[in-house]
Amino acid sequence: MATRTRSHSGDSPSSFVNQNLISHPGKEVCSFNNADIAALRNSGAFPDKTIIRPFDRSIRSDVSSNEWICFLAYPFSRSLRYPFPEFIMDFFRTTGLFFALTMPMVWRVLLTLKQIKTFHVPDLCIEDLASGYHLRSHGNSRFLLFSTSNNPLILKASRNEDGWQRNFFFDKRDSIDDVNSLPMKWLTSANFKELAPPTEKSQERIKKIYQFPDNDRSFSSHLPSSSQYSSSEMSAPVKIPETFEFEELDSYPGPAQGLEWLVYLYEDSCGLVKMLEIKLKKAETDVADQATIAAAKSKYYEDKYKAMSQEHQATIKKTTQEAQAKYDAAQVQHELDMASYWESLQGSVIVSHLQARLKMTYEARAMGLECPSWIVEAWEPY
Numbered sequence: 001m002a003t004r005t006r007s008h009s010g011d012s013p014s015s016f017v018n019q020n021l022i023s024h025p026g027k028e029v030c031s032f033n034n035a036d037i038a039a040l041r042n043s044g045a046f047p048d049k050t051i052i053r054p055f056d057r058s059i060r061s062d063v064s065s066n067e068w069i070c071f072l073a074y075p076f077s078r079s080l081r082y083p084f085p086e087f088i089m090d091f092f093r094t095t096g097l098f099f100a101l102t103m104p105m106v107w108r109v110l111l112t113l114k115q116i117k118t119f120h121v122p123d124l125c126i127e128d129l130a131s132g133y134h135l136r137s138h139g140n141s142r143f144l145l146f147s148t149s150n151n152p153l154i155l156k157a158s159r160n161e162d163g164w165q166r167n168f169f170f171d172k173r174d175s176i177d178d179v180n181s182l183p184m185k186w187l188t189s190a191n192f193k194e195l196a197p198p199t200e201k202s203q204e205r206i207k208k209i210y211q212f213p214d215n216d217r218s219f220s221s222h223l224p225s226s227s228q229y230s231s232s233e234m235s236a237p238v239k240i241p242e243t244f245e246f247e248e249l250d251s252y253p254g255p256a257q258g259l260e261w262l263v264y265l266y267e268d269s270c271g272l273v274k275m276l277e278i279k280l281k282k283a284e285t286d287v288a289d290q291a292t293i294a295a296a297k298s299k300y301y302e303d304k305y306k307a308m309s310q311e312h313q314a315t316i317k318k319t320t321q322e323a324q325a326k327y328d329a330a331q332v333q334h335e336l337d338m339a340s341y342w343e344s345l346q347g348s349v350i351v352s353h354l355q356a357r358l359k360m361t362y363e364a365r366a367m368g369l370e371c372p373s374w375i376v377e378a379w380e381p382y
Helices: 034-042 084-097 102-120 201-212 247-253 257-366
Strands: 068-072 134-139 143-148 168-172
Touching: 034 168, 034 257, 068 247, 084 102
Parallel strands: none
Antiparallel strands: 068 168, 134 143
16 A cells, blocks of 8 residues: 655744754664655555655654654554554553654564464453563664563563664654544653553463463564464454455454464565565665666766876877977077077178288288288278
């Protein structure tokens, strides 16, 4: 079922009020982008009427708003749909916790207990949980279920999950069901036993769960997920048609727990396959995008190299032409200088020769010698 997304770029800043509860907001910037939202939408995690706010990394998960409510992506990775099953919704109504306040281990415990309630202890209720767990704030005002015993009621639920704080998104409050029971602000403290006082039979039911084999009270990523249906779908009246599909078998009343278990396993496998197909398609898209980006970068640097080469060649050519022009000009000037030098040199030789002849003539006359061929007047300088 498709879930609509609309652009709300015109939201007033007052729509979100920072509660400043996150110690290191820079480490928890939202990374659940529009592609992730589209995959979530295509998985049918929300009814058609739901409005999901487009990706905005500037909005923190610890904001309060009377228009939007924050969801973690983690429960939907476990094939949950909204509205969540009644047992899980009852936990949040009773405790008043924000969906984004609960760490992954809380969801694991609730999912496992939901299965136990479905198959083994149908009268299990949220008040019973207070006999086995405390609500404890664990950094940044987020809560986990802390076991009251060294032997936790639900096993294998405390495994660390990387990056879950960064995967969140916002739904518009008036587009989802059960809006009146959803909180506006984060809690900073909560006493589980005061919020959900155990009943007289709570301890009895908890002891019964402790008697189950470890495998039955251990969280598994392959739990047969009743969350393949929303709580409204699970509570719908049964209508028996003349013919039915195999996946509809678990909707029929009766003690055939073994068959129901197989159907749950089948549906969980289908949900897991569908989610893996969505992730694979996203990975293929990401790989294709990376290839496109790599090709674009390669072309950019190739064009830049060509442009630099052309510019370099043009610079070399210009420099060569300028050097050749200077060389040619220097050569012409050299030739002119040499011509002028030779003319000057020739003039100097003639003058020196005439001066020598005049000197010799005057010396000869002084000695009483006279030669008719001496044209002294012609040799005199002007």
